[in-house]
Amino acid sequence: MNARKFLIHFATVFSIVLLVSVIVTFVYNLIIHGAGVIDWETSFRLSIILGIALPWVRMREAKQGGK
Numbered sequence: 001m002n003a004r005k006f007l008i009h010f011a012t013v014f015s016i017v018l019l020v021s022v023i024v025t026f027v028y029n030l031i032i033h034g035a036g037v038i039d040w041e042t043s044f045r046l047s048i049i050l051g052i053a054l055p056w057v058r059m060r061e062a063k064q065g066g067k
Contacts, residue, residue: 006055014051021046 021043030036 009055010051013054014047017050018047
């Protein structure tokens with residue numbers, strides 16, 4: 001997997017994780033605290049971590065798939 005594919009996978013995973021985590025934190029805060037607040041710090045942090053980790057794991061599995 002070259003850098004271009006890695007960046008495409010990163011952007012895709014980042015976008016999906018950001019959207020889901022924003023929705024989850026909003027609904028959680030709405031139900032538990034009674035205020036619809038989005039935790040942007042947690043959402044971006046999780047998106048960046050999973051945006052790097054998941055494409056990297058896919059790249060490693062693709063390399064080892066030739067065995």
